[in-house]
Amino acid sequence: MSKADAAAADAKLDPEMGVAGEKVVAAKGAEGGPAPRKVAAEEDPRLRWAFVRKVYCILALQFALTAAIAVVAWAVHPIPRFFATGSLAAWLVYLAILLCPFIVMWPMLKYREKHPVNLLLLGLFTLCESVAIAVCSSTFFGKVVLQAAILTAVAVIGLTIFTFWAARRGLDFSFMGPFLVASLLVLLAYFIIQICFPLGRAGMTIYGCIATVVFSGFIVFDTHELIKRHTYNEYVIAAISLYLDVINLFMAQLSFSA
Secondary structure: OOHHHHHHHHHHOOOOOOHHHHHHHHHHHHHHOOOOOOOOOOOOHHHHHHHHHHHHHHHHHHHHHHHHHHHHHHHOOHHHHHHHOOOHHHHHHHHHHHHHHHHHHHHHHHOOOOOOHHHHHHHHHHHHHHHHHHHHHOOOOHHHHHHHHHHHHHHHHHHHHHHHHHHHOOOOOOOHHHHHHHHHHHHHHHHHHHHHOOOHHHHHHHHHHHHHHHHHHHHHHHHHHHHHOOOOOOHHHHHHHHHHHHHHHHHHHHHOOO
16 A cells, blocks of 8 residues: 555545645645546545534534623623713724724634634634624614524524535535625625715615625525535635624624614
8 A cells, every 4th residue: 555545544534634635635646646626526425514514513613602792792781881972982992893803814814724723813803703793782772682693593594404405406506606796895885885974774774685685695605615615624714704694694684773
């Protein structure tokens, strides 16, 4: 047995082989010619489902952290009262909280395949994003936040089940990428217009409807990418994509009550 065959046999023992699996493929290609990357239909289903379970375990931890911080921010009444004052200090703290996820995102994406740094940065990003979501949701009534969370959960579960069912039937949602990017740009432009020239409750309702459709499409697209496209060492990208889709869908539900 050659070294490449031995390495391949060892890699099969770990269904979440990640970078090790990529090295095995590279080694086999070096000895026996180019080894093209297998598509999802040609690979071992156990490896793909192990990867899917890993991503959803990460997502479960992310949502648990976000929910815990949101509950604390809502239960500790001085927090929403501080931001409701509209003072300069409140605005500066609020701006810093909103900027932190963007600052952490750059190194997280740069080291997304470098274990365990990628997981540490993913945890830090989730913490920053959770604080931002907690501050935003703490200004709403508890019933409104609970209603938005229930609607988001129902939509995510339904869209996920549909995407898995469609993937088993061979449907491909990769064509949605350009349309979703264009829709996101339109949504961003509408949001900026809404900030500069507020249209009141009707404007926020329209924004919530558009955002709900756009991020529902992103959930379908990113779930399809998780099932069919991502390699085993891209679990950080897969997890953060779906996490942001769900968070944005939740914020879209909250906008109906703004």
